[in-house]
Amino acid sequence: MSQTLHIAKNLASRYPWVAKPFLVSAPMRVMSGPALAVAVSGAGGLGFIGPGLKTQDTLADLQEASSLISKSNLLSTAFSTISDSADRPLPIGIGFQLWNDDVEVAAKAVKEFKPCAAWLFAPRDGQKDLDSWSLEIRTASPQTQIWIQIGTLAEARELIRSSELPDVIVVQGAEAGGHGRARDSLGLMSLLPEVADAIEGTQIPLFAAGGIADGRGVAAALSLGASGAVMGTRFLAASEARISRGYQREVVRADDAAVSTVRTLLYNHLRGTFGWPEEYSPRTIINKSYLEQQEGVSFEELKKRHDESQKAGDHGWGPEGRLATYAGTSIGLIHEVKDAATIVRDVREGTAKRIAALGD
Amino acid sequence: MSQTLHIAKNLASRYPWVAKPFLVSAPMRVMSGPALAVAVSGAGGLGFIGPGLKTQDTLADLQEASSLISKSNLLSTAFSTISDSADRPLPIGIGFQLWNDDVEVAAKAVKEFKPCAAWLFAPRDGQKDLDSWSLEIRTASPQTQIWIQIGTLAEARELIRSSELPDVIVVQGAEAGGHGRARDSLGLMSLLPEVADAIEGTQIPLFAAGGIADGRGVAAALSLGASGAVMGTRFLAASEARISRGYQREVVRADDAAVSTVRTLLYNHLRGTFGWPEEYSPRTIINKSYLEQQEGVSFEELKKRHDESQKAGDHGWGPEGRLATYAGTSIGLIHEVKDAATIVRDVREGTAKRIAALGD
Incomplete structure (x- = not known):
């Protein structure tokens, strides 16, 4: 347990405003914007801004987050232990998709705004890219974890x-x-403890992501050896998410992810997104595009119908829709849109209740 | 919480010798024999005997379990609250594969030996078969849950x-x-809470199975809403398991289930097992039979090589082997063979430790 305590203490010193359990909103591309990240951090979690359509967008997002944070006084209270306010990092994180983002622009953004954390994902060239990005980001902003x-x-x-x-x-x-391992993914129930055993002794905290949307999942993640829990899909149904209403409505509506979601590259291709490293494939809620592909409709025809569907606005999503609806298996646990602070507080309270019940 | 307490109380009254947390050894076909089931129950868990090659074998297994239990005094202590010893059920359970087992023979076995629980799985005709089996078993032995x-x-x-x-x-x-859903399975992290929500109000306890091999997984299962946890693969590496040494050695050796296991019907067919309802497919550790199938070797040739491999005894398993090695994703968490009582105690203590740490 001394390793667990050491890790918890270290996290508390690096993220002093974050309450227990350590809850994180995932850096979902475009959809996790500044408003969501700041709201999550403001509620005692850690909010991440997702990658933008291009890395340059990250600068604008960090600029906006920075100004939201100044207005909310979150900056000074979050890092009040750092006496010189110029040294205080932003109490939000930023995510990068390595294969698609520009490391120089990323480093420049991180240097200018000093987010407290940079989340690196999906390198084209594995550990080599992770290493070079880590080095660049740390050099640009030593305060950024x-x-x-x-x-x-x-x-x-x-x-x-x-x-x-x-x-x-x-x-x-x-x-x-969204994007995860295409062929070699595994449920957290076994994956997390096996990874925990593999990294034992390093003192590096593990955070669990995938399928978690309430206090039950968070308590389970902590049981399995995580120091905190990341939620993505739950925050797609946050009022601050940068998401179309039709998409959000579908996240709330859908359930039974075993049959209503699938990992497929189809929707990437329909949207004109090519080039993801082959290790990855996104999980999405199934709609007409996928069903008709299964029936043998040609890509050209699917693309035509998809693009037509885009003009339908919010009606482009849902069982009769055709647009990409990336979401995780927790969709069946999400029944309403709430503001991010309420989500953070509800999940925090749910976790505490669950842990108290376990102790009985 | 009152529903949770009600369920816990009810379980405690039906299985009075079982300690907390409620740990169960799964009814793995043939491999979960009387010695394993009785050892698990003897250690304060609930042990299940698995289905036999044919239902008739269940009679012999229950006979053997019954005699082991008499010798160990487990029977009288387990159900000491039932004054007439003739009314006391056996403190072990029995499993049936509905599509393959004979309900009349099963009912006869249950009537004669009164196991405290009958575990029904894999009906050919869905709920209809589950209903008729439930009725037959209850009629034959009202004490059997x-x-x-x-x-x-x-x-x-x-x-x-x-x-x-x-x-x-x-x-x-x-x-x-082993056998689980072929195409519509889902990780417990989302599946268990979604099922818990769906059955809320029924007062029926949920037990979690799949990927659990130590106290971390059990604590996670309880967090997600389970009243107890079932372990299969962990007990394949119990000294009492009715399993070949080569198979058992492979369960201990293998790790990283995301790449080292797969769901495939190939090994069923190599063993001459046909007829499973199409909803199911077994997870197995990958070896040469599967790899060569992927390379395009014909079934006839694979079958020839498989049958040859059977003559190699324990060398028929392992990375160079060709025999079926059904196992779950927890293989990376299992590092040694232990006796069943030690497994039950270690997992129980591990769960308590983990829950205590969560409360800190």
């Missing part, structure tokens, strides 16, 4: 042999929505 | 609409070894 997301035991083993050790490892289970 | 294993939300919803409500629902996640 490096969070690295992995989805396999093999990645964990390689990561802890690196000279650029991350500050936090996020373990993404097969349950996760 | 009905445990039903499901793997999907849809099954849970159908189950609680039945007039033959089960006494316990076992929720099997995608992580499980």
Whole structure:
């Protein structure tokens, strides 16, 4: 337990405003914007801004987050222990998709705004890219901690042999929505403890991601050896998410993810997104595009119908829709849109209740 | 919480010798024999005997378990609250594969030996078969509680609409070894809480199965809403398991289940097992038979090589082997063979430690 206590103490000193349990909103591309990240951090969690359509967008997002934070006084209270306000990092994180983001622009953004954490994901060239990004980000902003997301035991083993050790490892289970491991994913129930055993002794905290949407999942993640829990899909149904209403409505409506979601590259391709490293494939809620592909409709025809559907606005999502609806297996646990602070507080209270019940 | 307490109280009265947390050894076909089941129950868990090659074998297994139990005095201590010893059920359970087992022989066995629980799994005709089996077993032995294993939300919803409500629902996640849902399985992290919500108000306890091998997994299962945890693969590495040494050695050796296991019907077919309902497919550790199938070797040739491999005894398993090695995703958490009582005690202590740490 001394390792657990050491890790908890270290996290508390690096993220002093974060309450227990340590709750994180995932850096979902575009959808996790400044308003969501700041609201989550403001409620005692850690909010991440997701990658933008291009890395340059990250500068604008960090600028906006910075100004939201100044207005809210979150900056001074979050890092009040740092006497010189110029040295205080931003109490939000920023995410990068390594294969698609520009490291120089990223370093410039991080240097200018000093987010407290940078979340690195999906390198084109594995550990080599993770190492060079970690080095660039740390050089640009020593206050910025490096969070690295992995989805396999093999990645964990390689990561802890690196000279650029991350500050936090996020373990993404097969349950996760959006992009995750295409063929070698595994449920958190086994993956998390196996990774925990593999990195034992490194003192690096593990965060669990995938399939978690309430206090039950958070308590389970902590049981399995995580120091905190990351939620993505739950925050797609936050009022601050940068998401179309039709998409959000579908996240609330759908359930039974075993049959209503699938990992497929189809929607990437329909949206014109190509080039993801082949290790990854996104989980999405199934709609007409996928069903008709299964029936044998040609890509050209699906693309035509998809693009037509885009003009339908919010009606482009849902069982009769055709647009990408990336989401995780927790969709059946999400029944309403709430503001992010309420989500953080509800999950925090739910976790405490669950842990208290376990102790009885 | 009152529902949780009610369920816990009810379980304690039906299984009075079982300590907390409620740990169960799964009814693995043939491999969960009388010695394993009695050892688990003797250590304060609930041991299940698995289905036999044919239902008739169940009679012999129950006979043997009954005699082991008499010798150990477990019978009288387990159900000491029941004054007439003739009314005392056996403090072990028995499992049936509905599509393959004979309900009349099963009912006869249950009537003669009164196991405290019958675990029903894999009906050919869904809820209809579950209902008729439940009725037959209850008629044959009113002391025998009905445990039903499901793997999907849809099954849970159908189950609680039945007039033959089960006494316990076992929720099997995608992580499980051996036969589970072929195409619509889901990780326990999301599946268990979603099923818990779907059956809320029924007062039926949920048990979690799949990917659990130590106190971390058990604490996680309880967090997600389970009243107890079932372990299969962990007990394949029990000294009492009815398993070849080569198979057992492979369970201990293998890790990283995301890449070292797969769901495939190949090994069923190599063993001459046909006829499983199409909803199911077994998870197995990958060896040469599967790899060569992927390379395009014909079934006839694979079958020839497989049958040859059978003559190699314990060398038929392992990375160079060709024999079926059904196992779950927890293989990376299992590092040694222990006797069943030690497994039960270690997992119990591990769970208590983990829960205590959560409370800090």
